[in-house]
Amino acid sequence: MLDESLRELARWLRGSELASIMNGAWEWPIAESLHFIGLSLLMGTVGLFDLRLLGLGRRIPLSALHRLIPFGIGGFVLNMLTGICFLTAAADQYMYNPAFHLKILSMAVAGVNVMLFYTTMFKTVRTLGPGENAPLPARIIGGVSLTCWLSVIACGRLLTFYRPPAFHWCFWC
């Protein structure tokens, strides 16, 4: 049942207007380039913030460093949009791909983690001045965030090598 409706969805996405645009000569490479620029923006802002939480660059006040985060969010939005383009254009290549499943899982963990950060630790963290260490729970959140995003990048890069139907070992695909 579920499998049949997934197939149906993949077929419908493949026939869509966006899919035919993406299958032009340069649209895919351009979207990929933007996806990599977005990735770098996210790493350079959220990643550095995580490193500061973990204790690197302690002279930087966290509230000041947080001003860079909107650029990371911009990178993430860019990557959501370009990601939707890829997914639409080759839905079956992603839906049955173990690397894609792990990528989505890593993003989900990162999402829960960032919600935890803003609901529990942000108030404390933003008052920290230069030279002050983040409390242990905030450090853990920083470490989880960094790990999740590195995992998202790794899974994204591995996507091409785990395209169906080559991988029969994937029992849940």
Add this chain to the structure above:
Amino acid sequence: MFAFPFILVVHAWGMGLLAGSNAAIDLRILGVARGVPLSAMARFYPVMWFGFVINAISGVLLLVGYPTKALTNPVFYLKIGCIVVGMVLMSWVRRRAFPRDPNLPGNVRAMAVLSLLVWAGAIVSGRLLAYTCKFLLVDMKC
């Protein structure tokens, strides 16, 4: 050849660290997050150098895997050019601009814009390498 995908993963991590951190410093020079002392951002330089070193190593390994593919493609030289300019700017900014914070001269801002452009250029040309290849091997077309 099992190693090939994992070399690509390392190359993507290094790219995010190096280009991303450079972008953060450039944005700071251009006026975002003014509360961050530039001199304190020097602590992120080892992170950027780490990104550079792992990408130099993984890049050489990718080049050794398919030397003809890269060396016959003009886009490859564009990518290397962007990285050289980006690395020179990265060192220049630390030596010349960091000590003058918060009264940065106008040309430092121009350098920050140039830095953003060359890192974006390195990323785009790197990605386009896969699509502009002419020869995979000496006697094999792409």
